[in-house]
Amino acid sequence: MLKRLTLAAILMIIGLMLSGIAGAQSERLQIVASFSILADVVRNVAGDAADVTSLMPIGVDPHSFSPSPQDIVAVAEADVVFMNGINFEELLMEAIENAGGEPNLVVVSECINILPISEGHDHEDEAAPAATEDAEAAETTVELRADIDPAVAAQCEAHTAALVAMHEGRESAEHQEDDDHAEGEKHAHGEPLGALYTLECGHHEEEEAAGEETEGEEHGACDPHVWTDPHNVIFWTYAIRDTLVALDPANAQNYTANAAAYAADLDTYAHEIVGVMLRTVPEANRILVTNHETLGYLAANYGYEVVGVVLPGGSTGAEPSAADVATLIDLIKAEGALAVFAENTVSANIATQVAAESGAKFYTLLSDSLTDATGPGATYLDYIRHNAEVIAVALGGNRIQ
Numbered sequence: 001m002l003k004r005l006t007l008a009a010i011l012m013i014i015g016l017m018l019s020g021i022a023g024a025q026s027e028r029l030q031i032v033a034s035f036s037i038l039a040d041v042v043r044n045v046a047g048d049a050a051d052v053t054s055l056m057p058i059g060v061d062p063h064s065f066s067p068s069p070q071d072i073v074a075v076a077e078a079d080v081v082f083m084n085g086i087n088f089e090e091l092l093m094e095a096i097e098n099a100g101g102e103p104n105l106v107v108v109s110e111c112i113n114i115l116p117i118s119e120g121h122d123h124e125d126e127a128a129p130a131a132t133e134d135a136e137a138a139e140t141t142v143e144l145r146a147d148i149d150p151a152v153a154a155q156c157e158a159h160t161a162a163l164v165a166m167h168e169g170r171e172s173a174e175h176q177e178d179d180d181h182a183e184g185e186k187h188a189h190g191e192p193l194g195a196l197y198t199l200e201c202g203h204h205e206e207e208e209a210a211g212e213e214t215e216g217e218e219h220g221a222c223d224p225h226v227w228t229d230p231h232n233v234i235f236w237t238y239a240i241r242d243t244l245v246a247l248d249p250a251n252a253q254n255y256t257a258n259a260a261a262y263a264a265d266l267d268t269y270a271h272e273i274v275g276v277m278l279r280t281v282p283e284a285n286r287i288l289v290t291n292h293e294t295l296g297y298l299a300a301n302y303g304y305e306v307v308g309v310v311l312p313g314g315s316t317g318a319e320p321s322a323a324d325v326a327t328l329i330d331l332i333k334a335e336g337a338l339a340v341f342a343e344n345t346v347s348a349n350i351a352t353q354v355a356a357e358s359g360a361k362f363y364t365l366l367s368d369s370l371t372d373a374t375g376p377g378a379t380y381l382d383y384i385r386h387n388a389e390v391i392a393v394a395l396g397g398n399r400i401q
Contacts, residue, residue, distance in 0.1 A: 028049065029046070029244065029248055030053075031052045031081075032074055033055070033082045034062070034083045034088075035056040035062045035065075036054045036369050036370040037227055037368070037370055038083075039052055039053070039054035041240065041262070041380055044258060044262040045244060046244060046258070047258045049251040049254055055074065059371075060369065061346060061368065062088060064091065067091075072095060072096065075099075076101050078103065078104070080105075080247060081103050083105060083106070084107070084109055086222050087224060088224035106239065108236040108240060109226050116221050116222060117293050117296070155242065158238075159238040163231065166263070170271060223293055225297060225367075228296075228387075229302075230267075230270040233266055233380065234263045237263045237266065241255050241259035273385055273400065278397070285338055287305050287307045287336075287337050288341065289308040289337045289341065291310045291311060291342040291343055292346060293306070293309050294365075307331065307332075307337060308328050308331050310328065310342075316346045325354060328354055332358040339361045339362070339363050339391075339394040339395060340354055340360050342364050343367030343368065344364055344371070348362075361394060363394050366383050366386060370383055
């Protein structure tokens with residue numbers, strides 16, 4: 001009898017232990033991020049307190065990604081789903097809406113200055129504005145949203161103030177040491193756009209007028225590639241921190257500390273790695289030709305200009321006409337562009353042709369996805385360093401050790 005009671009007690013204890021473990025596991029936040037770059041940022045803020053999954057596999061074009069039924073289930077069961085927004089995940093959003101339910105979706109780019117798509121020079125107007133001028137024009141045409149949530153507005157103001165405070169000491173020192181800084185990084189610390197302001201992000205007027213439909217990326221008049229400027233990812237970091245603190249107050253201290261450390265790393269990379277390498281490029285060479293519009297935010301912040309884009313209309317599924325290709329080749333020759341940059345997630349067949357026929361060199365950058373652990377962009381910090389190195393070396397600058 002004693003043996004039976006002892007065995008029963010042991011089994012009961014084991015059962016309680018297993019249920020406790022299961023309960024502890026279920027208490028961990030289950031987080032989904034839309035694509036690999038965002039997932040890496042979330043992991044840096046969440047640390048060991050949450051399970052983070054990227055919906056999109058490494059190497060896919062996010063704009064043409066079609067989620068599986070299992071992906072939709074993961075979204076429905078997640079405590080929070082982080083997304084870039086700005087029409088970047090259109091097919092994913094469509095699938096989520098069609099599935100019904102009310103998943104907890106958080107757009108991390110709401111406090112970022114959103115730039116319009118800049119396709120380089122209008123080939124019929126050599127006075128077309130540079131990327132930085134496009135951004136300034138956008139800032140003069142937007143209007144404050146009437147329905148903005150005061151809490152969101154306050155959050156964006158707080159995030160902007162934190163970023164400004166982070167930069168004040170650094171920028172003061174940089175201006176004293178480097179008089180060329182004014183021609184380098186061009187920090188815009190004005191009012192954030194994003195959720196606070198109205199900037200139409202519908203499809204291009206030219207496409208609508210022609211009734212054109214393209215597969216792949218089709219994000220309209222706004223550029224969603226905010227992460228090409230690491231300063232914008234600091235805004236992501238703050239948004240993720242605030243969300244996780246609200247969902248899991250017990251780990252608030254960890255989330256806050258992780259976010260502060262990661263934001264500091266991002267700021268260091270933005271200035272001391274990316275900024276340093278990009279400023280080694282001679283000013284005359286700071287012009288960019290890309291496969292499709294991906295470098296607008298980098299160009300605007302670091303004093304570069306996007307003069308040409310291979311794929312028209314901001315769509316990865318569009319194809320230029322023969323006349324478009326010929327015009328772009330002539331433009332590259334006229335501008336003296338040294339390189340054509342393609343992306344790791346988009347077909348580069350036409351970009352390769354353009355580079356060969358224009359005399360420019362061809363390079364591949366990381367764009368909408370990280371690489372696996374063996375590649376040059378296994379993390380976001382690796383990603384931005386790799387791209388800065390490729391651009392700097394391609395345009396006559398230097399990498400740093």
